[in-house]
Amino acid sequence: MILLKVGAVLASIPVAVGAVVAGTGVMVVDVRDADGTHIVVPVPLLLAETAARFVPAQAAAANVDRQLARARPYLPVAEEVLAAVAESPDGELVRVDDGDEHVRISKVGDVLEVRVESPRESVAVNVPFDLARQALRQARDGRTAPADLVAALRRARLTRLADVRDGGDHVTITIW
Amino acid sequence: MNARVLAVVALAVPLLGGSAPAASSSDGAAWLHVHVEEPKQRSRVQLNLPMNAVEAALKAAPDAVVSHGRIHLGGHGRHLEIDDFRRLWKELKGAGDAELVSVEDGDERVNVSKKGDLLLIRVRNDDKGETVHVDVPAALVDALFSGPGEDLDIHAAVAELRKLRGDVVRVNDRSSTVRIWIDESAGAPGEKR
Numbered sequence: 097m098i099l100l101k102v103g104a105v106l107a108s109i110p111v112a113v114g115a116v117v118a119g120t121g122v123m124v125v126d127v128r129d130a131d132g133t134h135i136v137v138p139v140p141l142l143l144a145e146t147a148a149r150f151v152p153a154q155a156a157a158a159n160v161d162r163q164l165a166r167a168r169p170y171l172p173v174a175e176e177v178l179a180a181v182a183e184s185p186d187g188e189l190v191r192v193d194d195g196d197e198h199v200r201i202s203k204v205g206d207v208l209e210v211r212v213e214s215p216r217e218s219v220a221v222n223v224p225f226d227l228a229r230q231a232l233r234q235a236r237d238g239r240t241a242p243a244d245l246v247a248a249l250r251r252a253r254l255t256r257l258a259d260v261r262d263g264g265d266h267v268t269i270t271i272w
Numbered sequence: 273m274n275a276r277v278l279a280v281v282a283l284a285v286p287l288l289g290g291s292a293p294a295a296s297s298s299d300g301a302a303w304l305h306v307h308v309e310e311p312k313q314r315s316r317v318q319l320n321l322p323m324n325a326v327e328a329a330l331k332a333a334p335d336a337v338v339s340h341g342r343i344h345l346g347g348h349g350r351h352l353e354i355d356d357f358r359r360l361w362k363e364l365k366g367a368g369d370a371e372l373v374s375v376e377d378g379d380e381r382v383n384v385s386k387k388g389d390l391l392l393i394r395v396r397n398d399d400k401g402e403t404v405h406v407d408v409p410a411a412l413v414d415a416l417f418s419g420p421g422e423d424l425d426i427h428a429a430v431a432e433l434r435k436l437r438g439d440v441v442r443v444n445d446r447s448s449t450v451r452i453w454i455d456e457s458a459g460a461p462g463e464k465r
Contacts, residue, residue: 176328184322185301187458191318 121250122272123257130264141250141271148242157240164235171236178232182206182225207255220259224252302434302454310448320458327430354424358417364391365410386410402445409436 121141128134164171181189181203190201200211208228212219227248234241249257249271258269302323309316321329364372364386373384379399385392389411395404415432419425436454443450 173329177325180322180324180328184324185458187303187320187322188318189320191316191320193314193316195314 121253123249124268124270124272126266126268126270128266141246145243145246145250148246151242156242157238160235160240161238168236168238171232175229175232175236178225178228181208182229207252217260217262219261220256222255222257224248224255226251302437302456303458304433305451305453305455307451308448312447322458323430323434323454326433327427330426330430354417354422361413361417365414397445400445403443405439405442407439412436 123139123141123144125137125139126135127137184203186203186205188200188202190199192199196215198211198213200209202209202211206225208223208225210219210221210223227245230244230248234244252271254272256268256270258267260267304319304321304323304326306319306321307317367386369385369387371383371385373382375382380395380397383392383394385394389409391408391410391413393404393406393408396402409432412429412432415428416424416426418428433454437456439451439453441450441452
């Protein structure tokens with residue numbers, strides 16, 4: 097009877113861990129090389145967020161600060177434009193066709209869809225407005241908090257963040 | 273497309289705008305569309321922006337376009353006082369329908385006229401096969417100049433733009449076309465997804 101209880105407790109640990117991971121989200125990075133290599137890396141977002149809190153962000157913040165020096169005056173405006181777009185009805189915002197290269201940027205629900213197509217490569221990026229807002233706010237304040245960005249990802253469940261095909265290579269990043 | 277045409281368009285977008293058709297009182301969300309096509313280059317750029325976003329973006333305009341109450345028309349310290357524009361506009365408004373400016377310079381003709389509630393700007397260059405049409409509603413200019421002293425009231429202008437529907441700017445030349453208009457459609461007509 098005791099063994100049965102111990103067994104039940106032991107069995108419940110992976111189930112509980114699985115439930116927590118499933119409940120808090122998983123980012124799955126899937127890489128397929130042209131040579132047939134296939135790598136799948138599932139990253140529990142709770143773990144990523146915890147790890148991100150220990151990342152030394154000072155150097156990154158200084159780098160971001162330097163890169164954004166010229167753009168900084170426009171960041172508050174960019175935030176307001178983003179907020180206005182987020183509240184607007186869905187629609188295609190930008191369409192650029194230049195020969196065989198095509199760029200589309202559309203607002204679809206809570207996501208900004210960016211699509212770039214060319215004969216050789218295809219890039220599909222879905223940026224949750226929440227994530228973009230968080231990134232802009234951090235840039236405006238001159239701070240870098242990777243954990244907050246990961247936390248924003250947790251609110252973007254069931255989103256394919258990126259789907260990139262370049263020749264025979266294929267990379268996808270999905271939040272489950 | 274020559275620099276003069278681009279300058280007219282560049283001035284028209286932030287400062288003028290408006291539409292030939294009558295103002296609409298529709299409550300639908302207004303969208304500003306900017307389409308640029310260069311068929312020979314197989315190039316096409318289409319921007320469809322909700323007016324809310326345009327209004328937010330124009331908040332940057334006072335710093336970029338206007339400072340200390342002056343519209344900067346170029347470098348080298350050249351500028352015009354907003355008050356001069358305001359006075360000029362008052363006189364033009366009171367003039368009734370009339371051709372205000374007519375310039376013929378070689379193959380190029382520039383006409384600025386007032387017709388009803390619209391200020392019409394027309395540029396035509398037969399040699400280059402180029403035409404520019406800009407229709408500016410008087411109410412929009414009134415709104416711009418409704419600010420105090422040396423300030424342009426961008427917010428009032430955008431509020432006026434929200435009521436307008438139809439073409440704002442059309443530019444055609446041999447190699448490219450530019451069209452700017454306002455309607456309630458998120459995508460271009462016939463291009464909805």
